[in-house]
Amino acid sequence: MxxxxxxxxxxxxxxxxxxRTVDCFEKLEQIGEGTxxxxxxxxxxxxxxxxxxxxxxMDNEREGFPITAIREIKILKxxxxxxxxxxxxxxxxxxxxxxxxxxxxxxxxxxxxxMVFEYMDHDLTGLADRPGMRFSVPQIKCYMxxxxxxxxxxxxxxxxxxxxxxxxxxxxxxxxxxxxxFGLARSFSNDHNANLTNRVITLWYRPPxxxxxxxxxxxxxxxxxxxxxxxxxxxxxxxxxxxxxxxQLNKIFxxxxxxxxxxxxxxxxxxxxxxxxxSRPLKRRLREVxxxxxxxxxxxxxxxxxxxxxxxxxxxxxxxxxxxxxxxxPCDPKSLPTYEAxxxxxxxxxxxxxxxxxxxxxxxxxxxxxxxxxxxxxxQSGQGHGQMRPGPNPPMHASHPxxxxxxxxxxAKPHGxxxxxxxxxxxxxxxxxxxxxxxxxGGAYGSGRYPPQGRGTQYSSGGMPGGSGPRGVGGPxxxxxxxxxxxxxxxxxxxxxxxxxxxxxx
Amino acid sequence: MLHEGGSDEFHxxxxxxxxxxxxxxxxxxxxxxxxxxxxxxxxxxxxxxQVGHDNELMSNGAGGPRRVxxxxxxxxxxxxxxxxxxxxxLERLYKYTNCSPSCFVVGYVYIDRLGHKYPDSLLVxxxxxxxxxxxxxxxxxxxxxxxxxxxxxxxxxxxxNAELNKLExxxxxxxxxxVNMSARVFESYCxxxxxEMLSNGPTLKIEKSAINSITxxxxxxxxxxxxxxxxxxxxxxxxxx
Numbered sequence: 001m002x003x004x005x006x007x008x009x010x011x012x013x014x015x016x017x018x019x020r021t022v023d024c025f026e027k028l029e030q031i032g033e034g035t036x037x038x039x040x041x042x043x044x045x046x047x048x049x050x051x052x053x054x055x056x057x058m059d060n061e062r063e064g065f066p067i068t069a070i071r072e073i074k075i076l077k078x079x080x081x082x083x084x085x086x087x088x089x090x091x092x093x094x095x096x097x098x099x100x101x102x103x104x105x106x107x108x109x110x111x112x113x114x115m116v117f118e119y120m121d122h123d124l125t126g127l128a129d130r131p132g133m134r135f136s137v138p139q140i141k142c143y144m145x146x147x148x149x150x151x152x153x154x155x156x157x158x159x160x161x162x163x164x165x166x167x168x169x170x171x172x173x174x175x176x177x178x179x180x181x182f183g184l185a186r187s188f189s190n191d192h193n194a195n196l197t198n199r200v201i202t203l204w205y206r207p208p209x210x211x212x213x214x215x216x217x218x219x220x221x222x223x224x225x226x227x228x229x230x231x232x233x234x235x236x237x238x239x240x241x242x243x244x245x246x247x248q249l250n251k252i253f254x255x256x257x258x259x260x261x262x263x264x265x266x267x268x269x270x271x272x273x274x275x276x277x278x279s280r281p282l283k284r285r286l287r288e289v290x291x292x293x294x295x296x297x298x299x300x301x302x303x304x305x306x307x308x309x310x311x312x313x314x315x316x317x318x319x320x321x322x323x324x325x326x327x328x329x330p331c332d333p334k335s336l337p338t339y340e341a342x343x344x345x346x347x348x349x350x351x352x353x354x355x356x357x358x359x360x361x362x363x364x365x366x367x368x369x370x371x372x373x374x375x376x377x378x379x380q381s382g383q384g385h386g387q388m389r390p391g392p393n394p395p396m397h398a399s400h401p402x403x404x405x406x407x408x409x410x411x412a413k414p415h416g417x418x419x420x421x422x423x424x425x426x427x428x429x430x431x432x433x434x435x436x437x438x439x440x441x442g443g444a445y446g447s448g449r450y451p452p453q454g455r456g457t458q459y460s461s462g463g464m465p466g467g468s469g470p471r472g473v474g475g476p477x478x479x480x481x482x483x484x485x486x487x488x489x490x491x492x493x494x495x496x497x498x499x500x501x502x503x504x505x506x
Numbered sequence: 507m508l509h510e511g512g513s514d515e516f517h518x519x520x521x522x523x524x525x526x527x528x529x530x531x532x533x534x535x536x537x538x539x540x541x542x543x544x545x546x547x548x549x550x551x552x553x554x555x556q557v558g559h560d561n562e563l564m565s566n567g568a569g570g571p572r573r574v575x576x577x578x579x580x581x582x583x584x585x586x587x588x589x590x591x592x593x594x595x596l597e598r599l600y601k602y603t604n605c606s607p608s609c610f611v612v613g614y615v616y617i618d619r620l621g622h623k624y625p626d627s628l629l630v631x632x633x634x635x636x637x638x639x640x641x642x643x644x645x646x647x648x649x650x651x652x653x654x655x656x657x658x659x660x661x662x663x664x665x666x667n668a669e670l671n672k673l674e675x676x677x678x679x680x681x682x683x684x685v686n687m688s689a690r691v692f693e694s695y696c697x698x699x700x701x702e703m704l705s706n707g708p709t710l711k712i713e714k715s716a717i718n719s720i721t722x723x724x725x726x727x728x729x730x731x732x733x734x735x736x737x738x739x740x741x742x743x744x745x746x747x
Contacts (some may be wrong), residue, residue, distance in 0.1 A: 017682050064656030064671045065678060067647050073683045074648075090683065109675045140723065 083150025175333030227304025
């Protein structure tokens with residue numbers, strides 16, 4: 001386990017960023033496009049290395065350089081770990097414009113700014129959503145251990161990720177898992193005294209303390225999300241697919257029991273506790289509902305999905321859990337199957353077709369059962385690698401039908417609502433809503449299933465008591481797009497709206 | 507003392523609704539430190555020009571002001587120094603942008619980092635204003651949960667939106683995106699500023715009551731205030747006397 005102590009990083013300085021232009025790379029193909037901008041697979045001409053180039057959108061003049069991009073860059077600059085996405089450099093593009101005299105425009109940023117990431121083939125959600133995909137137990141242990149190792153590294157370096165979810169966990173064809181999308185991340189101090197915004201983390205993975213409106217929190221928020229992902233991998237589908245905050249809390253309380261001063265000392269002082277506490281106490285049913293899980297898995301999950309953040313297991317302790325040290329052991333990432341590269345960038349037409357599909361599916365009001373068709377892993381233990389290539393679609397199946405299989409690629413996550421002006425308070429998600437009916441149909445393309453982060457704002461606009469108002473910068477309007485897409489306008493495309501509300505004009 | 511009771515003074519704004527909006531001491535101290543630095547560097551530059559000129563006269567060689575002044579801050583250079591003084595400019599930024607006082611410390615740290623990184627580029631009266639508005643704005647983007655956008659800073663700072671955007675990128679790249687700051691570094695800068703203040707005698711004791719009754723009005727309607735013209739607008743300083 002590679003763990004660096006805080007303050008022991010970055011002894012060597014990388015070459016100055018921004019000193020090179022995008023011309024050092026040959027764009028191979030566009031592998032993603034959303035409202036956050038374009039992502040390209042590209043080859044560094046000098047070395048031949050394949051990278052992902054993510055263009056930072058800067059078309060909102062009033063906002064200047066996107067704050068999510070600044071934050072992501074400054075955080076990734078100090079994080080270097082095998083389970084954290086590597087931001088290699090920032091390159092500029094001078095643009096092709098010339099001035100009146102035909103000289104090249106002096107503005108070297110005119111053509112845009114690109115973040116250069118290491119190239120990754122898949123994301124966890126996209127991979128898991130492949131029809132017939134069934135992860136083996138050693139595989140799940142392997143992914144979970146990498147996730148926890150990367151997260152532990154972030155936490156010891158005082159960084160909260162604040163958007164842990166499957167589509168932000170990138171996986172390469174060597175079985176390595178890396179945390180990506182640090183557009184919502186921020187540094188924290190250990191005393192937890194700072195007031196932070198509670199409008200972070202995609203709804204389904206958001207912990208109860210944030211849903212109850214706390215503004216003092218720490219690494220435990222990420223651990224809740226990890227618990228949700230863990231359960232999702234074991235269960236085969238998301239366990240808390242709430243459509244809004246109240247429903248989200250209800251789903252949590254139904255499984256984890258209702259919070260009270262006994263199981264969560266101090267909970268009654270959290271701002272919105274009285275608004276959300278269930279009318280009658282609910283019993284914790286987690287161990288009962290998931291009784292078919294492996295004993296050690298259930299034990300660990302129970303500790304991750306602990307209501308009281310102060311009692312929730314830390315990443316470090318989770319890595320020491322029996323689960324990771326009993327048979328079947330986590331497999332070596334290198335032993336994992338490789339999957340068909342899935343960056344087939346769909347043309348606009350294809351995406352439109354997909355959208356039409358989604359619309360049609362929404363009209364049919366499919367049920368969740370139909371939506372989440374992922375198979376849970378085989379729960380028996382001891383089979384180990386025998387389960388490695390299960391399912392009807394063996395990995396590397398060259399004739400994997402694209403339409404059915406769907407690329408599992410994170411880049412290809414489409415479209416939030418069209419980018420545009422307007423205050424986020426006004427906006428829901430006009431295009432997506434909570435229609436998750438695409439889940440299981442189109443792999444990662446069905447990203448509409450993610451509740452738009454913008455939902456959280458309803459609290460502020462609706463005058464939730466004790467809320468910190470709509471001022472939280474880390475608010476719901478952060479983009480929740482594809483991992484590389486964090487710094488643009490994001491899936492939510494509302495990052496700019498956030499700031500516009502402080503606009504002097506308004 | 508600046509650091510009395512921790513650095514709270516840097517973090518907390520006075521209640522904006524209160525009539526008494528005092529200029530935080532950090533602004534006064536910063537003004538003092540920056541003015542001193544700029545005066546020294548202006549002098550150096552002048553000297554450099556003379557030396558360069560002399561060299562040119564004597565050797566007919568390629569001397570010149572560039573020998574003293576590096577090019578890194580070129581984007582921040584105005585044609586001539588703005589009329590508004592550093593203290594008044596800082597007050598103006600503070601009053602209109604509502605940013606926390608700590609942004610000024612962090613902004614100063616950015617400028618200081620640039621100074622260390624590009625030792626041949628000097629903070630002079632031709633670039634100090636643009637460097638200030640840009641670094642305070644970036645600091646505010648880093649620190650403050652609620653902050654104004656670039657367009658607003660541009661109007662307060664007297665530069666165009668497009669120019670400020672360009673300056674922002676310049677600053678970020680010059681800093682190599684090194685906008686992180688640990689609490690420890692922040693504290694040590696606070697202490698440094700405090701010492702600077704103390705070592706320069708009691709004449710600089712701040713009259714906290716000096717800036718009473720500033721109405722928190724909106725920014726003037728004039729768009730694209732050039733820094734040169736900023737003095738004609740109702741900057742807070744005019745309300746002082």
